[in-house]
Amino acid sequence: MLDHHPVAITVEVKQEEDIKPPPLLVLNSQQSDILEQREDHELVHVMERSLSPSLSSVDMRMTSSPSSIPRRDDFFRHERGEHFRTQLGYDPQILQMLKEEHQIILENQKNFGLYVQEKRDGLKRRQQLEEELLRAKIEVEKLKAVRLRHDLPEFHSAPKEITVPKRQEEEEPDSLVKYFSVVWCKASKKKHKKWEGDAVLIVKGKSFTLKDLEGKDIGRGLAYKFKELEKIEEGHRVMIGGKEVEVMGIISPDDFNSGRCFQLGGGSLAISSSSQAAKKCFSNPFKSVCKPSSKENRPNGFQDCKPRHDPHAQNSLVMSRPDNNHQWMFNKSCSPIVDVVIDPYLVYHLRPHQKEGILFLYECVMGMRVNGRCGAILADEMGLGKTLQCISLIWTLQCQGPYGGKPVIKKTLIVTPGSLVNNWRKEFQKWLGSERIKVFPVDQDHKVEEFIKSPFYSVLIISYEMLLRSLDQIKNVKFDLLICDEGHRLKNSAIKTTTALISLSCEKRIILTGTPVQNDLQEFFALIDFVNPGILGSLSSYRKIYEEPIILSRQPSASEEEKELGEKRAAELTCLTGLFILRRTQEVINKYLPPKIENVVFCRPGALQIELYRKLLNSQAVRFCLQGLLGNSPHLICIGALKKLCNHPCLLFNSIKGKECSSTWDENEERSLYEGLVNVFPADYNPLMFTEEESGKLQVLLKLLAVIRELRPTEKVVLVSNYTQTLNILQEVCRRHGYAFTRLDGQTPVSQRQQIVDGFNSKYSSDFIFLLSSKAGGVGLNLIGGSHLILYDIDWNPATDIQAMSRLWRDGQKHPVHIYRLLTTGTIEEKIYQRQISKQDLSGAVVDLTKTSEHIQFSVEELKNLFTLHESSHCVTHDLLDCECTGDKDHTGDSLEKVPISRNCQLGPHHQKSSSLKPLSMSQLKQWKHFSGDHLNLTDPFLERIRENVSFFFQNITNQSTVI
């Protein structure tokens, strides 16, 4: 989409009669608005939102001797369907200088205009001019935007009018489709029009449609003469629905289809020339090394500034140099350009993808990728070291800068979930020690006031909750860089946290998230708009230009034309935002990770479980559910009861007892579900004295813990459940068997969380088991101290389980990682698992952690399936795979068809890479090794030991040959 050729603008001078002496000078060709002319001899750039986003590089050049004085009409130029108007003026003193040096023909120094034209050459000349201007120490004082249409005199000659006949006489083809950029105003006889707005004119067959730059229809016309329509060109005027419209230029079908022609309105996008540098550098960041003292960067009168680290050293990581546009904008004091070099101390540890990530973040926050925008989204998958990439960036920007070496930032604000505040502090310490950078994590004992008072600290780390509480104080600090960890929570622009962060008015904003950000187009907009406000225009224009066509094109009923438009708009959106979003998948670090052995273990239910299960399915509540007779989601209560039963019957017993004496409507319903159940339990049943045999999964768990202890006495286990009550049972089991444990759940005070994690990760810790509530603590934690992960129950949302799994298999893990997912054979747990992995169900936004079973709609058919117990099957999931094996020997599905994992991305299939962290599909599961529990030769010693209670296994090994 982008044109990456450098483009030069030639500036010529022409006399113009009725312009006041404009004491102005163009210094910057990248401003997107017209800037007010100032009377007070300030140097101000005047240019309307002229430069199309398709120009990636625009430079300015001054001709020494213009060959011709342009005509009035020449003020309107059309390049690649975009028009621009420019009026430029000079400070008289500068003009005098330029006149002497460039022999500029000025017939009248007081009155003139300038004519600007794009050219693809002139680079050399531009550099000369820059140096001359730098020598003259010209400073741009103020840039202030006004709309050209309000006060720019008309320089063009009266355009030809189209006479629109009332009746059409000719037969014309309907196929004529043309697009024009236009300006419009209410119809009037005035010679000097006051144009009210820009618009896009669509000529289709015999009709006109006029759309404003937000994509809204603002006029329609019909029955024009085909010949007249065909003749429309630049300068023509047309009347449409009481509006006078003047054609400014042709828009190519491509620019229309992609939506580019609209962006000049709300969120004018000027793509910086550096974005090409960004792309080019990725393959080898080291190539961008430039000599710090090369003549090119040394304006006269400045002494050399040395880079902080040697850019020529082996393995040095040097950031991109600012291009000339950037220098025009940000190097107002004409400081020498100095290479920004990442501290070799850090580089030594960085993975290649992290080097790229740092370069990317640097270019984004420096405004080098998208002109004037300093936001970025780093959406690397979990465990790729987003923290280290940010720490490297902060450390670099805090000590260095490209202009005279002056640091770019002073203070950084890191906002993160409470459980990760201390993790950030630790990571700073891990990578930079405690001397280089002083970070201040806010907790109960360390209040924001302390940070404000002390000049000592440069980085404030605070939880989202605390941020809201301390907002007033935080607003008093000027932060230069804002990092929002697990920032997908900002996907709603209306929530307090987002508005609070926006109110801090820090320009350089980074969102970190391991969750894909493109699943929902509105949430996507909110994240984009947070990091780079206004870049996609207003929400309403975004909806019209992108969201509606894209969603429409995905409807089964969409026409070919709608499909094509939707796809192009989606591609354009991906392309625009791709400049400041970076996502890499787990594969990039696989080679640094030990093997991962994943097992899905189908555990036979205990006798009590089966009896209770049958009874539950026969209850009146379940029957009513299946007849669709009850409102108010009674199925959720039934599902909840079945899940509890799978975990342990005593959990169900507690619920039954709890509801016995209640009388509300809801609870009545629940009571009807439990009716007669208590009689199934032994008469003297005491839930506190639960036995392990009562639950199939618990039996497997205990055998598993025993064999791990025996075969790997130094290794540790992370035991995950979604329910606190289940964790209580697991904790009791640990106690009974003398397994030392630690526990982190929703109740654990935030201030203690890191301590608990550190304790477990420490090699001196005696804890064998880490009891983790996946919902409370999954996100962002590093639990590399453990090498066995047991998922005791299953969540509807695969993202919850994936989050938990990636806590162990991440950078720093020294042992092969064993993952065991326990499912009760034939029960609802298998159904949930199937739902997780079946393709059909991936069409929901299941990768979103915020989605729970309450968001899932079930048809009566699906409920029937959920509420069926398959007592005779070894593994219903295997039965569904259509696999011909009987499970009596190792078997790997022979179907070679590899179905790509798909995720519901509203932007379509663009740039989707495979990932080990995405939920797997049915056909992929078929590729896993699988065998029944009765299989004679189990080679895995852990599985061998638990087989007695297991009906079926699936196993997959990643990185089998990695040696760490």
Ligand SMILES: Nc1ncnc2c1ncn2[C@@H]1O[C@H](COP(=O)(O)OP(=O)(O)OP(=O)(O)O)[C@@H](O)[C@H]1O
């Ligand atoms: N280059 C590296 N060498 C060794 N260990 C590393 C490296 N980079 C990161 N790590 C370690 O990898 C672990 C994961 O890093 P980090 O927590 O930053 O991941 P993340 O991308 O933020 O993942 P999540 O999305 O889960 O929060 C940390 O323990 C970190 O110290």
Ligand SMILES: [Mg+2]
């Ligand atoms: Mg993280």
